[in-house]
Amino acid sequence: MKKVLIGGIGNVLLGDDGVGPYLVQLLLSRYEFDDGVEVLDLGTPALDLIDQISRKDVVILIDSVDTDAAPGTVLLYRKDEIMQRRPSVRMDPHSPALVDTLLSAELFGVAPVNLLLVGIAAESYEPSCSLSKPVEASLDPAIVEILSELDRNSIAYRLREYPVALEAWWVDSRRTESPRIVHCTTA
Amino acid sequence: MAKRITIDPITRIEGHLRIDVEVENNAVSNAWASCTMWRGIEKILRGRDPRDAWLFTQRFCGVCTTVHAMASVRSVEDALKLEVPLNAQYIRNLILIAHALHDHIVHFYQLSALDWVDILQIPKADPAATQKLAESISPWTRNSRNEFKAAQDRVNAVAASGQLGIFMNGYWGHPAMRLSPDVNLLAFTHYIQALEYQRKALQVVALLGSKTPHIQNLTVGGVANAIDLDSANALNMDRLEMIRVLLDEVVQFIHQVYFVDVCAVAAMYPEWFKIGSGVRNYLAVPDLPLDSAGSSYDLPGGYIMDGNIAGTRPFKTASDKVFRDSVSEDVTHAYYQGKPLHPWSGETEPQFTGWDGEQKYSWVKAPRFNGQPMQVGPLAQILVGFAQGHPLTVKYATQAISNVQAVGGVRVTPDMLHSTLGRHAARAIRASMLAELAQKHLQLLTDNIAKGDYTVHNQPVFPSHEVEGVGTHEAPRGTLSHWIVIKDEKIKNYQAVVPSTWNASPRDASGAHGPYEASLLHTPLARPEEPLEVLRTVHSFDPCMACACHAFDPSGKQIAKAKVL
Numbered sequence: 001m002k003k004v005l006i007g008g009i010g011n012v013l014l015g016d017d018g019v020g021p022y023l024v025q026l027l028l029s030r031y032e033f034d035d036g037v038e039v040l041d042l043g044t045p046a047l048d049l050i051d052q053i054s055r056k057d058v059v060i061l062i063d064s065v066d067t068d069a070a071p072g073t074v075l076l077y078r079k080d081e082i083m084q085r086r087p088s089v090r091m092d093p094h095s096p097a098l099v100d101t102l103l104s105a106e107l108f109g110v111a112p113v114n115l116l117l118v119g120i121a122a123e124s125y126e127p128s129c130s131l132s133k134p135v136e137a138s139l140d141p142a143i144v145e146i147l148s149e150l151d152r153n154s155i156a157y158r159l160r161e162y163p164v165a166l167e168a169w170w171v172d173s174r175r176t177e178s179p180r181i182v183h184c185t186t187a
Numbered sequence: 188m189a190k191r192i193t194i195d196p197i198t199r200i201e202g203h204l205r206i207d208v209e210v211e212n213n214a215v216s217n218a219w220a221s222c223t224m225w226r227g228i229e230k231i232l233r234g235r236d237p238r239d240a241w242l243f244t245q246r247f248c249g250v251c252t253t254v255h256a257m258a259s260v261r262s263v264e265d266a267l268k269l270e271v272p273l274n275a276q277y278i279r280n281l282i283l284i285a286h287a288l289h290d291h292i293v294h295f296y297q298l299s300a301l302d303w304v305d306i307l308q309i310p311k312a313d314p315a316a317t318q319k320l321a322e323s324i325s326p327w328t329r330n331s332r333n334e335f336k337a338a339q340d341r342v343n344a345v346a347a348s349g350q351l352g353i354f355m356n357g358y359w360g361h362p363a364m365r366l367s368p369d370v371n372l373l374a375f376t377h378y379i380q381a382l383e384y385q386r387k388a389l390q391v392v393a394l395l396g397s398k399t400p401h402i403q404n405l406t407v408g409g410v411a412n413a414i415d416l417d418s419a420n421a422l423n424m425d426r427l428e429m430i431r432v433l434l435d436e437v438v439q440f441i442h443q444v445y446f447v448d449v450c451a452v453a454a455m456y457p458e459w460f461k462i463g464s465g466v467r468n469y470l471a472v473p474d475l476p477l478d479s480a481g482s483s484y485d486l487p488g489g490y491i492m493d494g495n496i497a498g499t500r501p502f503k504t505a506s507d508k509v510f511r512d513s514v515s516e517d518v519t520h521a522y523y524q525g526k527p528l529h530p531w532s533g534e535t536e537p538q539f540t541g542w543d544g545e546q547k548y549s550w551v552k553a554p555r556f557n558g559q560p561m562q563v564g565p566l567a568q569i570l571v572g573f574a575q576g577h578p579l580t581v582k583y584a585t586q587a588i589s590n591v592q593a594v595g596g597v598r599v600t601p602d603m604l605h606s607t608l609g610r611h612a613a614r615a616i617r618a619s620m621l622a623e624l625a626q627k628h629l630q631l632l633t634d635n636i637a638k639g640d641y642t643v644h645n646q647p648v649f650p651s652h653e654v655e656g657v658g659t660h661e662a663p664r665g666t667l668s669h670w671i672v673i674k675d676e677k678i679k680n681y682q683a684v685v686p687s688t689w690n691a692s693p694r695d696a697s698g699a700h701g702p703y704e705a706s707l708l709h710t711p712l713a714r715p716e717e718p719l720e721v722l723r724t725v726h727s728f729d730p731c732m733a734c735a736c737h738a739f740d741p742s743g744k745q746i747a748k749a750k751v752l
Binding site for chain 1 (some may be wrong): 228230231243246247248249250252293297298341345371379382386389400401521
């Protein structure tokens, strides 16, 4: 049995930066996975990420990326490419953690065999609990990339007949004027 | 001629601290600490249900999620004058302690040890000699020749590959690096082992908080942990035993490795007990409540002005009136509009001007206590406790002083604690105290449950009139306070004054430096273009800007750049 992590990284209070944790919720709501597959909202774990990725066969991380690409573009980065970056150079708010983490895991001999970063080009990091329209439109294409990576590694998953309700955090409480991510109720 | 050096970013974890220093005659003559990101997350909280606030605040930072969750529920409880059942206090205390132990281990080994340890010396070490040295200072059973040899092999492999990887940014071979090859190997081996023990501490947080990051078990008025000795799904004796086993291992690592290593490294760099002092006003709040009302605590609080330790003023409670009345935030040199305000009436209205050392230069506000800058963190915690004769503080502080003397023949006086190494030593002392208290609070919880008390929650009742509260926590980096104003069961205002805001604060209206800035003045630099000494002092505060500021800056491709003014 392969040990797999699908981890969403990002701060759910900073607009599009929440896309990683949000995609994790969508995946959990729509799909069932093989034993051995962990699907986790990691928040912004910095070096704690070492624990999460260590000794895994396959790691898929989902994060917002700050690039020149149009907002909502889905970009893929492989382990080698990430590790070639200088530890302190940032390609998004958390990449120091990601690069440092991978390099540390490598030094400790616990780095994952296979790692893919599914990056989603962000439009806005302004404090807010909702995603921008372009990033919202990227959710399904990003899921396709995540599932393709599972396919490439022969890891099984299954579409649920009925979507599972999301955790309370992700559902619009309707009690306030600035709702949380409202569209998740329609997932 | 003065030379300006900019270091950006300085934290090795998420965060965007920028340090500018001016150097004259190879010593720092002026310093600015700034945060390159704008903070405005508190605005999201306005209008929301106060019972939900902690779910949002624990997302302020990905590293210290629990501390913001805890300060938030405490702020609402303070506003409502709501007591917390004993079980809930103990469970919360255990989570806070486990988080702090994790944080202190990570800080020393992953984030600052390599300021003192020269990786490139390790190939010259002799694992057998390292073992002999290690055995002379600690009973740690993993100080074996095999472990040292394995660690050395890893460094050799990295060196042979020509790819320094994680070590790419170190100032290796810097003249300020002075440990012998064997001591370098000893510390590096523990750097590798530390990874396992910080993970065990996090497992304790997850066992009690149901997951980490982002614990799920808090609620205003207590915790949501079901206690049932007959249920496999609740907090039962099996689970308490799992926690005990994990804590015992972490405690042993703290006492036999971390504490010993800090003392040993300190003994080899005695001059750093005289560098990095800065602001000698200290602030710490009491924590680890021992009763439902929060009237007695295991850790003392208080404040010290101008280094006058004998004149320490204690705080009676975690929301002491003196503390409540004395905090304000100045924005003269921060990118915000407005005048100094108390956090309950605090505003967060941005006014970005670009970096200007004479005017506005940081997204961090300048918190002040009775108008004065305050240093927070383990050093403040230890000095405030020591001054009050707090037995646990005195026990480990005395042990640290005698360890440093035994290893390096260095006589450490209390005055030398106002320094870069003083902050590292204080953190190791604090961690050792917390380790002991972890076992105590687990026992308190177990005993209380054994008595048949399963209560974990008191129901909050919201008055219709406006109420104010402050929730504090003496977090790993120092005093954290969340300030809330509630009206009609909704949040009217919310401000978080976080430890790194106190320490990284910019100048205020009177021109007084914040603690980072003040600590850097007069620091000698062996090679100004490689400002290792600046890193040592700033890292000694354990900087983490993620909660002090938020958002994002795409710049900062270089660690340090120097220019002649």
